[in-house]
Amino acid sequence: MPADHILTYALAMRGGVEAALARMLQGWTRQGRRVTLVLGEESGRFQHGVPSGVEIVTLGHQRYTGLCTTLPAMIDRMRPDIIFCPGNHYTSMAAWARLRLAGACPPIVGKMSNAVDRGDHHPIVAWGQRQWLARHRLFLDSLVAMTPATARAAREATGLSVAVIPNPPSALPAGGPDTILPPGRRILGVGRLEPQKRWDRLITALTHLPEDVGLTILGEGSLRPALTAQIAVLGLEHRVSLPGHVANPSAAMAAAPVLALPSDYEGVPGVLREALAVGTPVVTTDSSPAVHEIVTDPSLGTIVPREDLGALVAGLRHWLNPVAPRPDPVPEPGQDSAERYLALFDSIVTARQRRDALASGDVGFGARAVAVARRLALRPAL
Known part of the structure; x- marks a missing residue:
């Protein structure tokens, strides 16, 4: 049975x-599925992307507890x-829905959008994060x-079954006024x-x-205020x-000689894939295991340790050299992501319906007939 009606949610786009x-x-609606999006507020710079x-359904506020x-x-x-x-960021809401609705809750599929181990976590916080993920x-x-x-x-x-599905790719550049x-x-x-x-790390690197x-x-x-103040203090x-x-x-x-991403942590940084898709090399910290799956060759860019300012400066200096060759564009994966998500949803909904039918004893006339035939076949002859 297909997942005809999908519900998802966010505080704002x-x-x-x-x-x-x-x-x-966009992909799910093109496939004819009914989609409900519950939003705290109908706002955000990506609101225009909602088909x-x-x-x-809008609540009129962006309070996490309110949506939860x-x-x-x-x-x-x-x-x-x-x-x-x-x-x-939204898994607590899923947990609360399951707790409140119990067996009446529809199946829930989550997406791992951040790295399991975040670079900004204190060891105690990291331990707590691991305990939460285990649940x-x-x-x-x-x-x-x-x-x-x-x-x-x-x-x-x-301990869950985990499917690998990349995000749908972003739109390729169209030029125009945003090429600033x-x-x-x-x-x-x-x-x-x-x-x-x-970004403070990158601004500091600029002084070298x-x-x-x-x-x-x-x-x-x-x-913005803190970064603006840092720029002023450094005279930049x-x-x-x-x-x-x-x-x-x-x-x-597409117009930049190099793109830099100095993050402490990421999930799967789409900005790296977007840059490589237009043939722009990248310099990035090792903010996620996925970074090494995106920057797969030194010809595509440089991966540096998070706290190594010298390595960050050296990587930027290398790619800013006019003789450094730009990489060939690397197409983004995920052209069929919507279909792959729907196939996963359909399989989960079908499995849930079968379990519910078995639990209620409503296995259908044909299945009951097969069960009776099997019992008769096992009965000893008189």
Whole structure:
């Protein structure tokens, strides 16, 4: 039986997890599935990516606890065939829905959007994270990871069956006004201005590079004041620009000599795949096992330890050299991701329906006839 009605949820369509979700919604609706999206607020820079065929239910606020407590009642009222949890940030909501609805809860599939072991965690926090992941099998029916390495780590941490399905690819660059990179030797960063991304690390690296090298970071977030202050203290106002979020970062990537990602932790950093898809080399920290699955050859870029500023500077210097060859474009995976997700959903829904039928004794006339025939065959002759 197909999963005809899929319910998923998010606080707002504002980050990488939600951008990938919007692209998946497009594929699911194209396949004729009914999709309900429960949102805290109908906002965020990726809201425009939600297709018109999706039924949107909005709470009117972005309070995590509000969406968490409301979700079970919505699920009970709408009775979807399956629930999709789009990332690690939202798994507590899935756990609460399972606890509240118990056996009446539809199957839940979650996506591992962050690395199992995060680079910013204190050892005690890391231990707690491991304990939480080990309990995911109590409320998730299946888990999806985006690369084989993250799937192996997720399987070990959760004990769940883990499918490997990459995110649907982003749109290729179309040029136009969002290609806002100044000319010359310019490092490009793309991502939210949040602690995880460690843009402060990249700004510091710029002080060790020649004066003609500049930096542009595309994104918005809570650290804009702190990063602006750091730029001023280092006297880099003439070399660093923070234009904010742009709708088409791939166009800027295509124009950049190098893209840098200095994060403490990532799940599967799509920005690396987007840059390589347009033939732009990358310099990235070893923020996730998936990084090595994306930057598979030194011709594509440089992977450096998180806290090694010297290695970061050396990697940037190498790719900023005008004689450094640009890599050939690497096509992004995931063209069939929507179909692969739906096949997984359908198999889980079918298995649940079979279990429910067996548990209720409603196995159908044909199955009952086979069972009677088998019993007669086993009865000793008179």
